[in-house]
Amino acid sequence: MIQTTMQHGDLLISGLVEYSRRVFPEAKVVTWTGEGARELSFAEVGDQGAQLANALTKLGVEAGDRVATFMWNNNEHQALYAGVPSMGAVLHTLNLRLSPEQAVFIINHADDKVIFVDASVAPMLSAYLAGTPNVQHVVVTNGPAEAVTAPDHITVHTYDDLIAGEPTTYDWPALDENTAAVMCYTSGTTGDPKGVVYSHRSIYLHSLLGTSTTGLGLSNRDSVLAIVPMFHVMSWGLPYAAMMAGATMVMPDRFLQPEPLLAMMAELRPTLAAAVPTIWQGVSALLDAKPQDITHLREVVVGGAAVPPSMIKKFDGYGVPIVHAWGMTETSPLGTIARPPAGVDDEEKAFAYRVTQGRFPAPVAARIIGDNGEQMPWDGVAHGELEVAGPWITGAYFQPEANVTDPSKFDDGWLRTGDVATITPDGYMTIVDRAKDMIKTGGEWISSVELENVIASNPAIVEATVIGVPDAKWDERPFVLAVVRSEDDADVEAHRKFLEERIPRWQVPERWSFVTEVPKTSVGKFDKKRVRQHYADGDYTVIGDPQG
Known part of the structure; x- marks a missing residue:
């Protein structure tokens, strides 16, 4: 050979x-001090x-x-x-x-x-x-x-x-x-x-x-506002x-609120920024109140959670494209990035690609596994648990005594992501939901992510998350925890009517609760584990007819 x-x-x-x-x-490296920057x-x-x-x-x-x-x-x-x-x-x-x-x-x-x-x-x-x-x-x-x-x-x-x-030298x-x-x-x-x-x-x-x-x-022409934490x-x-x-x-230090972030942008004019969706929701709300030119950003990269299509359109209105990315701690994290394929000039067709999680880069292998362990086709319809493998994908979790694999997380060398996904024939992956967050109601599945995206498209909603809760008739039904723009917007019937015009009636949630903030994890995602616990403990004032 x-x-x-x-x-x-x-x-x-x-x-x-x-x-x-x-x-x-x-x-x-430029760090914001609250009054300026140190370099x-x-x-x-x-x-x-x-x-x-x-x-x-x-x-x-x-x-x-x-x-x-x-x-x-x-x-x-x-x-x-x-x-x-x-x-x-x-x-x-x-x-x-x-x-x-x-x-x-x-x-x-x-x-x-x-x-x-x-x-x-x-x-x-x-x-x-x-x-x-x-x-x-x-x-x-x-x-x-x-x-x-x-x-x-x-x-x-x-x-x-x-x-x-x-010394400023070291024998590496x-x-x-x-x-x-x-x-x-x-x-x-x-x-x-x-x-x-x-x-x-x-x-x-x-x-x-x-x-x-x-x-x-x-490239060396870029200035990157790294809002996503270094931890x-x-x-x-x-x-x-x-x-x-x-x-x-461009490093924000502890100044992670919308006002200082926009001040950084105004003074330092970064060309790219990266953060989870909840950060950009806050920035968008302030931009609506105090307009500011942010077109110095060639792109905003958003990951950590699915980006509502309404947010992508909102930033298009600011003249700044949002680029969807997907990944996990286990994937270093970049696993996919959503850029439309070459030759797609039609805005509507391009948008359909942009709202996916995107394509896998060459080093990341992917497959979707059905309920019975079979590999599902890349047809954009069949869904299953997403599994990935590659040179920057972990093959085990750290243990002090030995680097061991957990069979619930690894399948014959593949990382089981816990995400339910579809993949199109040309390799665009869409996260349908986390496996544990899918809602089974009367034998049919509801994607909490898709439902959240439709709810978030309502201008009266600031942010919202959806979980499945027990139901005597249907086993599970969706429950919505939402933040609204004003007291007048806390109108369940109005929200239900909005949804009935956009999704099948059987998917429309009966149970709603309105709060000042949806609980979030340490990295800014909606904390559905805490929402479930609060719901079970009766901490939320639930509005709506459980029998629909």
């Missing part, structure tokens, strides 16, 4: 760091990454040790993204919005040795530290060491003091590209959060998708893709 003549080079984050600091020194060039990111590696080595951090971050999106976090994996340690991004019980569980399960924490959230971390006996050091960024209250076994430092005087080790680089945990909506460990190779390959025209299409699946891979492309990163 003929052998390749190609050289082998391990795909390492250290190579990405050195490339970005040398080739794109003009690119920046760090990619060359300086590389310098600080090396300083961090030198300092962490002195603290006793060795290859494979976990270094955690409890931080917002900012300059210091980007430097940690650069330095920690490059030295051979594992960067573990901690979700700021988990419950105390889940946060302590994750810190201990990952066996974090050092934690970097922003001073603004240091009191929150302080409450966890008594339950984390293996943490040895805490480093405070953007504030004094006194911001943290720690047990005697933990030494507290400040970021500036830690790296002061350290020649790692195997399959070495662990970054660790993230799922949000734990069912059971304990699960750890996913990304390799240098998987991150490097995923970053290439970020620069591909079939992916995010990042949520590596900010969808943006920090590393930006290093590869030479794109400037």
Whole structure:
């Protein structure tokens, strides 16, 4: 058999760091302060990454040790993204919005040795530290060491003091590209959060998708507003893709409300932005009240949950296209991106593609599995559980003793996503629903996602989620939890009439409740687990005739 003549080079984050600091020194990381921005060039990111590696080595951090971050999106976090994996340690991004019980569980399960924490959230971390006996050091960024209250076994430092005087170069080790680089945990909506460990190779390959025209299409002409948190699946891979492309990163820090986000856009004029739908709902509401030109954005990438078609049309009205993306913590996360195929010039036909979750990139294999384990056809009609496989798809969850697979999540090497989906003959995937969120009423299925999209198209609705609830006659019926624009809009009969003109009558919900905010998960999705619990506990005032 003929052998390749190609050289082998391990795909390492250290190579990405050195490339970005040398080739794109003009690119920046820009962090919003509330009054303006502070900047760090990619060359300086590389310098600080090396300083961090030198300092962490002195603290006793060795290859494979976990270094955690409890931080917002900012300059210091980007430097940690650069330095920690490059030295051979594992960067573990901690979700700021988990419950105390889940946060302590994750810190201990990952066996974090050092934690970097922003001073603004240091009191929150302080409450966890008594339950984390293996943490040895805490480093405070953007504030004094006194911001943290720690047990005697933990030494507290400040970021500036830690790296002061350290060399801006480091002899990066020649790692195997399959070495662990970054660790993230799922949000734990069912059971304990699960750890996913990304390799240098998987991150490097995923970053290439970020620069591909079939992916995010990042280039050195872009400035990316990364609203999606760096603790949520590596900010969808943006920090590393930006290093590869030479794109400037705009970091919002803790200023995630619509008003400061729009202020950032006005001053810094990013060309691309990424966040979950609930963020853009808030931005849209403020834009309606205080119009502002946002056409400097060539695209808004939205993932984490299905985007209502009405929101896509709303942003079209602002002159900014929304691009749908789908993924999970387990998929690094980019699994599909929705761009219409070439040659589709008709606006209505193009829109039909845009409201799907999109096409799979070449490295991501996909299949849909029916109730009896059979593979379903790609005909755009047949649906089943979506399963995926590929070089940036996890094949197991992290365990301290062994990397083991969970048969409820993995099927012969394929990741079982838990999403019910259809795929068209030309490869466009649409999420019908989460398997656990499908509503079976009188033997027929209702997609909660499709119902939510129709409800959200009503101008009187700000946001709404749908769950299935027990029903004596039909086994299950949909229940709507909604936020309306005014008290006058809390009219169930008006909402039902709106729906009757758009969906089959048997799908129209009888039970409604109106609240000031729909519960959300730590990453901004509707928290249907909490909604179900509140409903079962009788916490909602339910309006409407259960017998329809």
